[in-house]
Amino acid sequence: MKLIIAEKNDAARQIAERLSTGKPKKDKVYNTAIYRFEWKGEECVTIGLAGHILAPDFCDSVLFDKKLGWYSVTEDGEMLPADIPDGLARPPYDTKRKPFLADGISIKGWKLESLPYLTWAPVIKLPAEKELIRSLKNLAKKSDSVIIATDFDREGELIGSDALNKVREVAPDLPVARAQYSSFTKAEITQAFDNLVSLDQNLADAGESRQHIDLIWGAVLTRYLTLAKFGGFGNVRSAGRVQTPTLALVVERERERMAFVPEDYWQIRGMAAAQAAAEDDRFKIAHKTARFTDKDAAETAYGHVDGAKTATVAAVTKRSRKQQPPTPFATTSLQAAAAAEGISPARTMRIAESLYMAGLISYPRVDNTVYPATLDLGAVVSDLAKINPALAPVCKKVLAGPMKPTRGKVETTDHPPIYPTGEGDPSTLDGGQRKLYDLIARRFLATLMGPATIENTKLELDVNGEPFVASGDVLVTPGFREAYPYGLKRDEQMPPLEQG
Incomplete structure (x- = not known):
């Protein structure tokens, strides 16, 4: 049996429906939904995760031994070296009050004295989705091979790598491959599974590094701000790698606004x-x-x-x-254009995700603003005309004229810019979905037209x-x-x- 691991349940269902020679059979392993089907004469099963199944965390303490140096111990008894700088005090300490221990420092509690040690403590991974992990291991034991089919980006690669590590705990020798795709069209899913590649561990490591930085930054600065400036644990002030610089920008702009001195003027x-x-x-x-x-x-x-x-x-x-004409949509430019039409950035991404999962648009979390040469733009326009009568006259003009797509400043090789796939039925979309889909479809056509x-x-x-x-x-x-x-x-x- 071939085990296919997707990032979400909807993705698992979509992949099963696109690959299956018949209708996939929905089943359960414990309480986790799975989809069984046959592909190329082989029994397959897809399972959808819930994003990250492991969460980064710290051990309860960092300990010191004259021979071993600094280290932490996991719940399973594994000893992890801790790269604590030489300038930080080592036991024995003159006090027994927390966070000081006989053989180290407790970093579980919120104490100012422990923060320098927390900064250098080893990061561990703890189960965030225990039931999913249990189901995944159950299927892995019965499988002959594994295909990682999570989203093709840094986070998706990390989610797939973490899932694979759990599979390895019960089936260490299973062959593993990676399916990379940017939309849930039948053609693209089929192409991805016909041309499997290897998991990019470097990309997964980059995602894990981002996780570690977020944890260390957030844990240390949140505790420091709370303890040193705001009176303790009951009055938490959160800090984060993204939220704190963003807050600084907001504060700076608010100070400019408050400092503004209005001047009277007259117009005729x-x-x-x-x-x-x-x-x-x-x-x-x-x-x-x-x-x-x-x-x-x-x-x-x-x-x-x-x-x-x-x-x-x-x-x-x-x-x-x-x-x-405008350049192709990346995530930020889509959010900006949608905001001008009254759709907030957060709602834009929720709707875009639903359109992506329904197979109507390509992957919406991208930086790329250059269509790859492998994307058949003419075929997409032709398909768009068939499913969207309102755009058919414009599509006809695009196909008749010279098709020279615009190019943005950012070109990456993971995903194409956001575009309508030409599949699905836009007439079934609700108000917000239809509004965003039309924006994406019209932007795509505009990038292929003249000034x-x-x-x-x-x-x-x-x-x-x-x-x-x-x-x-x-x-x-x-x-x-x-x-x-x-x-x-x-x-x-x-x-x-x-x-x-």
Whole structure:
């Protein structure tokens, strides 16, 4: 039997459905859902984890022995060396109060004296999902080989490596392979399992290093802030590798806001229209001095134009500019674009994850902004037209024209940028899901289209000797804007006026 380990239950089900020659059979090992099926004539079973099944932690103490040096002891009795600097005091100590022990330092309790030792204490891994580990080991005993099919990124590699370590405890000699994929389409899952690779232990180690840094930073600084600044354990002040610098940015911005001293200013604005123009054809004009900081100067200028009925066109300037199509979506740019449409970053990622698990979009946690040469962009556009009638006319134009995808500044080799797979049924999506899916689909098409041309008309007017200006943009050549209207201002058509 081939054991396939996925990161989540939904992923395990999706993989079984994509690979199975028939309909997978849902089953249970203890209380864990699994999916049995046949693939290439071999019995297979997929099991979904719940993310990380092991959690980093510390032992209860660091101990010192003249021969062995500093070390910690796990619950299983394993001795782990501790790289404690020579400058830290060694036992025996002059006091018996906590955290001092006869042979070392207790790092379990929250004591300021233990923090220098906690910084250098060895990190251990403890079971975070005991039932899943039990089920995983049960299946491993009955299996002939293992395929790690967790997400293809640093965290996914670590989750797969941790799962493999638990498998090795009961089946040390099982052959192991790795399936790498970026979407749950049948074609990509099949391709991934037809071209298995090895688990990247270096990538897993990078993920584990990040875990260790988060634990050490968080544990030491949280305890220090709480004990030294906020009165003890009952008034915890959390610190973290990401949250603390982020909080600093927020505080810095808030201080800037609080230090801002508002200044009064005055503006002079009005409405104008060409002679004999309809009421709806009026346009906004503003004094060339956008903001008067001198009230007397503003009142003088206003006195010159108050009640004016006519204006003379001093100049008409037309300029065209090209607006380049956007680059492919990475995680941060997707969150920014979605926020502009009223979807918070956290909700964006929840929805994107659900779209990914449903096979409608590619993996949503990426930095890459360059489509790989292996991605058949034309095929994706063709498939998108079939499942999304509203986009079919734009898809047709994309396929008919030269397809030159834009490129962002970041290119990686793990996952492609976020794009719609062209599979699934978007019509079944709810409001938030449909809104985000449309944003992703339209952004994808926009990256394959040409620039838009926008013409700006600027009118300079003389109103009783006071200079006024009016300006408006008109979309002349839609280009990528036919697919991606987000952020596009409404046309501001200026009347056909001439100088004088």
